[in-house]
Amino acid sequence: MSFTKKYNLKMVIALTLLPLIGFIGTAFYIFYNGIVWQEPLLLLFFWFFSGLGITMGYHRLFAHKSYATIPFIEWILMILGSLALENTILKWASDHRQHHDKAETEDDPYSIKEGFWHAHIGWILKNTPKEKSKIRGVRDLQNKSAIRFQNKYYFYIAIILGFIIPFIIGLSYNRPIGALLWAGFLRITLVHHATFFINSLCHYFGKRTYDFNSTARDSWFVSLFTFGEGYHNYHHKFQWDYRNGVTWFSFDPSKWIINTLSIFKLVKNLKKAGENMINESQLQSVKDHLDYVLSRSNKVYKEFYCKKISLLENNANNILLEWNKMEIKYNQILKGSSDINKNILSNMNRRRKEYKKQIREIKSTFSKIIAMIDKECLEPKLAV
Ligand SMILES: [Zn+2]
Numbered sequence: 001m002s003f004t005k006k007y008n009l010k011m012v013i014a015l016t017l018l019p020l021i022g023f024i025g026t027a028f029y030i031f032y033n034g035i036v037w038q039e040p041l042l043l044l045f046f047w048f049f050s051g052l053g054i055t056m057g058y059h060r061l062f063a064h065k066s067y068a069t070i071p072f073i074e075w076i077l078m079i080l081g082s083l084a085l086e087n088t089i090l091k092w093a094s095d096h097r098q099h100h101d102k103a104e105t106e107d108d109p110y111s112i113k114e115g116f117w118h119a120h121i122g123w124i125l126k127n128t129p130k131e132k133s134k135i136r137g138v139r140d141l142q143n144k145s146a147i148r149f150q151n152k153y154y155f156y157i158a159i160i161l162g163f164i165i166p167f168i169i170g171l172s173y174n175r176p177i178g179a180l181l182w183a184g185f186l187r188i189t190l191v192h193h194a195t196f197f198i199n200s201l202c203h204y205f206g207k208r209t210y211d212f213n214s215t216a217r218d219s220w221f222v223s224l225f226t227f228g229e230g231y232h233n234y235h236h237k238f239q240w241d242y243r244n245g246v247t248w249f250s251f252d253p254s255k256w257i258i259n260t261l262s263i264f265k266l267v268k269n270l271k272k273a274g275e276n277m278i279n280e281s282q283l284q285s286v287k288d289h290l291d292y293v294l295s296r297s298n299k300v301y302k303e304f305y306c307k308k309i310s311l312l313e314n315n316a317n318n319i320l321l322e323w324n325k326m327e328i329k330y331n332q333i334l335k336g337s338s339d340i341n342k343n344i345l346s347n348m349n350r351r352r353k354e355y356k357k358q359i360r361e362i363k364s365t366f367s368k369i370i371a372m373i374d375k376e377c378l379e380p381k382l383a384v
């Protein structure tokens, strides 16, 4: 197939020129004119806000509806997201919902099964059949005022706020080209490739703590420059959760900002997976890993460890059943009456900790069995 048939020339030119001007243009500018403090600061400022428009706005609010907010915040996030030049919310959310619903199939627009390059940027550069690239599954978003406005004026918002405003700010300290290069071209290149790395790198390297069978991976490293979006294995498992980094020490600034806004009642209905669900997914992921290792190993190991594994599995099922029942009760109590019995709740908290500990122990035994099979060892302590 010829190059022009395979690739969308306009996209190839745009996505080549942006990083070329962003990196080489800025490097030349620095070489001849040096750096002033305003420019890295402008880069960080525009990067932070346009990146947040994508993670908090396009992704977690519009594509996944993992929380709700007032129209004013929807407008702000729409404007910030437009600055990232990643197309309109409708197109972005349509592609992204497909990515989750049809993950790793032919209908996944950025399926990793078609290779790292395709998932990173190739899918944007290639000519896609009209039927495949049409906007679908986003009717719920179409009538929002911010989105209707963006559909009409997307390029104006992106060009005026993403390029002309930095240029004008640059005029105030007599380096308009410097400001345009740093906060315009270089910043957009960084925002673009940070987002693209989630679709490529986070389906390639990292841990599969919550779903062993998914290609999505958790990468704290990618989270550092994507405002928390690197915990992609968790995100694919619980795509409706407003958090991507679920532990308290996970670097997820988008989550922190949503939490802060919720204190001021500016966002509401924050969706969150329960601890029982998270622990269950972690355990299932290790069990799936164990099944995978067993399926590839000598049947001697299967026979040696099988009793222990099925015993642990039964125990885990019983614990999770009890835990799930307790959480349903817990939620009923919280919703039900204004007069909440603190003793019952603290007793539930204690039981929750106990369930968590027991599941952690079972998970750790599964991991030990995996390690033993990897080392080709038969460990009597791990057999019944
Ligand atoms: Zn993904």
Ligand SMILES: [Zn+2]
Residues within 6 Å of the ligand: 059, 063, 064, 096, 100, 235, 239
């Ligand atoms: Zn998502």
